Amino acid sequence: MVAMFTPEPLCVVATGGTLDKVYFDTLSAFSCGEPQAPPLLAAAGADHPVSVVAVCKKDSLELTDADRDAILAAIRARPERRILLTHGTDTMPVTAAFLKDKVPGKTVVLTGAMQPALMRATDAPFNIGFAAAATQLLPGGVYIAMNGRVFEAGQVRKNREAGKFETA
Amino acid sequence: MVAMFTPEPLCVVATGGTLDKVYFDTLSAFSCGEPQAPPLLAAAGADHPVSVVAVCKKDSLELTDADRDAILAAIRARPERRILLTHGTDTMPVTAAFLKDKVPGKTVVLTGAMQPALMRATDAPFNIGFAAAATQLLPGGVYIAMNGRVFEAGQVRKNREAGKFETA
Amino acid sequence: MVAMFTPEPLCVVATGGTLDKVYFDTLSAFSCGEPQAPPLLAAAGADHPVSVVAVCKKDSLELTDADRDAILAAIRARPERRILLTHGTDTMPVTAAFLKDKVPGKTVVLTGAMQPALMRATDAPFNIGFAAAATQLLPGGVYIAMNGRVFEAGQVRKNREAGKFETA
Amino acid sequence: MVAMFTPEPLCVVATGGTLDKVYFDTLSAFSCGEPQAPPLLAAAGADHPVSVVAVCKKDSLELTDADRDAILAAIRARPERRILLTHGTDTMPVTAAFLKDKVPGKTVVLTGAMQPALMRATDAPFNIGFAAAATQLLPGGVYIAMNGRVFEAGQVRKNREAGKFETA
Numbered sequence A, B, C, D: 001m002v003a004m005f006t007p008e009p010l011c012v013v014a015t016g017g018t019l020d021k022v023y024f025d026t027l028s029a030f031s032c033g034e035p036q037a038p039p040l041l042a043a044a045g046a047d048h049p050v051s052v053v054a055v056c057k058k059d060s061l062e063l064t065d066a067d068r069d070a071i072l073a074a075i076r077a078r079p080e081r082r083i084l085l086t087h088g089t090d091t092m093p094v095t096a097a098f099l100k101d102k103v104p105g106k107t108v109v110l111t112g113a114m115q116p117a118l119m120r121a122t123d124a125p126f127n128i129g130f131a132a133a134a135t136q137l138l139p140g141g142v143y144i145a146m147n148g149r150v151f152e153a154g155q156v157r158k159n160r161e162a163g164k165f166e167t168a
Helices: A039-043 A065-077 A093-101 A124-137 B035-042 B065-077 B092-099 B124-137 C038-043 C065-077 C093-099 C122-135 D035-042 D067-075 D094-097 D123-136
Strands: A010-016 A021-024 A029-032 A050-057 A082-087 A106-110 A141-146 A148-152 A155-158 A164-167 B008-017 B019-023 B029-032 B051-058 B080-088 B105-111 B139-147 B149-152 B156-159 B164-167 C008-014 C021-024 C031-034 C050-058 C082-086 C107-111 C141-146 C149-152 C157-158 C164-165 D010-016 D021-024 D027-033 D050-058 D082-086 D107-110 D141-146 D149-152 D158-159 D164-167
Touching: A010 A039, A010 A065, A010 A124, A010 B164, A021 D082, A029 A050, A039 A050, A050 A065, A050 D149, A065 A082, A065 A093, A065 D107, A082 A124, A093 A106, A093 A141, A106 A124, A106 C021, A124 A141, A124 B124, A124 B149, A141 A164, A141 D035, A148 A164, A164 D082, B008 B035, B008 B065, B008 B124, B019 D021, B029 B051, B051 B065, B065 B092, B080 B124, B080 D035, B080 D141, B092 B105, B092 B139, B105 B124, B124 B139, B139 B164, B139 C082, B149 B164, B149 D027, B149 D164, B164 C122, C008 C038, C008 C065, C008 C122, C038 C122, C038 D123, C050 C065, C050 D158, C065 C082, C065 C093, C082 C122, C082 D107, C093 C107, C093 C141, C093 C157, C093 D067, C107 C122, C122 D035, C122 D123, C122 D149, C149 C164, C149 D123, D010 D035, D010 D067, D010 D123, D027 D050, D027 D158, D035 D050, D050 D067, D067 D082, D067 D094, D082 D123, D094 D107, D094 D158, D123 D141
Parallel strands: A010 A050, A010 A082, A082 A106, A106 A141, B008 B051, B008 B080, B080 B105, B105 B139, C008 C050, C008 C082, C082 C107, C107 C141, D010 D050, D010 D082, D082 D107, D107 D141
Antiparallel strands: A021 A029, A141 A148, A155 A164, B019 B029, B139 B149, B156 B164, C021 C031, C141 C149, C157 C164, D021 D027, D141 D149, D158 D164
8 A cells, every 4th residue: 555655756747827927027027937846846845756848838828739739749758657737727728628538547637826936925836736646646637736626627617707717 | 527526525623833833023932823724725716615623733742642632533523524634743643643543434634844834935835735635535544745745644754854754 | 313213204106017016817917906015114014104105007118208297296296205106117217317306305215126026036125125214314306226225316227137227 | 426325335244033033844943044134135136245244143132241242343343334233123222222332433223023034924125125225324323223214222122012113
């Protein structure tokens, strides 16, 4: 039974989104910076094997079909079975539905944040923690982990007015 | 299958620990304040039913047998099957071993923090997020969730020098 | 001599800028929110009389001549002699030069931030503290307080590449 | 007139206090760590010459006559005329009164914090900013800068219940 809890190697696949937003004073603009999930894992002392692949640094509204193909290719190319996919929230359900059934044998958990990780008040570290556990504990499949809940790909939408994910 | 992911009601049982440390200027001292797990759950928009029971507000080195009995009684008295138990790290393995086999049918996950939730750099929100997912997804039993890992009660110790939990 | 240090009433005139940037998830965009200087003053226990006038909530690159006229009118209309003017950094020197010589008898200190007050790493509270002291202690005139320095209106520019203000 | 605002070299003399409190997990205790004023100055881009002398790392209730002699000696030994003295709040008025009239020609401003600089909610960066300006702008003498105000040495006390400094 102990073996069940020896964490398998984890791959963080990062695509940008609010989670990774940084304010660049030289541009007077916010845009996606370096992936924030790895330093959050490190800050919690989660030092089992973690690799990081940054596919793109985009708002999820700007993701194209080519970007989703690149995300899929990145997940398939990795040896790890446990994939934590960080993603903007607006089209997170779209990407989850796209990946569903395309990555057999892997557990892919999408998460992100409503407020950037670098803000004083942010849901980012909670969400990365929640998703990290879900990635380790869920069986193969594609999931969204937001608002302290697990949703299955294809059965979830973002309610923008409420700032929440809900079953669909 | 969706039903599996409808979160069951969660009970946070709080006992104090570094997680809840606050600096009281009027005393010029740090001591345990209000439980920090509930506001961290709320900040992540985790608004499924969550109840809170504060058993005590102590460093875990100060916990007595009577305190552990009170923790056990609190868990048994709650209707929820999913229990997130926040606890100081120093004797977290002791309390986990004490609870093991005493709460059949319940999933009890202990977590805490190496740095207070109110510090600028803290593992608290990650740990609460990780433990919240573990509480929802693990089968009945008593576990410790720290350092991005799940440990089973009775098979874990804190390595104080390394500032990490490890299997024992 | 004590009287010298009894703080005169202070008026915060807010115009927006990076200091006040907030991330609005419903818009997936950052824009200027409520003035951040007043809560920063309150958090430091600076509870001598402080009034607040929000003239606009704009990036300083978007400020028009009409906005600058409104800022001037707001300063003139206030009974306080001590004015802390929060402002975006890009055109802060322009507004300072515009106000120079137009507000005799008043001490007007412009400040702002390179990173929003709500970010985890920000110069905002330091700058508001520095500017609050400068507003109390400087003789009548118009000044910019940034980078831990006082600059005189008309003799300062922002070096955007360096992210610093410098004498001009 | 510009010369007036070219900042003179600043010396930070650090003694500990709440400002510098750090939580050491290996000790399960808070105690004074490295001086926090220099990184706060740096974060605000205050890069004019700043030197740092750490005289001790103590709660101010633990400061002895020998410590105060060491503080005085450190101030006298420095070539800078502008001294920012970081200090615990409980006996800040005692040290200010002790230094009064002993450092002719120098401007010494004592400040500290009610909440550690490393806490999420803290008055530390505001206070260091406020005190940095006061150190530059005040004439020779010994002052306390707290709560957004300047107090003269010998005419100030801490009201512990209110968590505020007030004239005495």
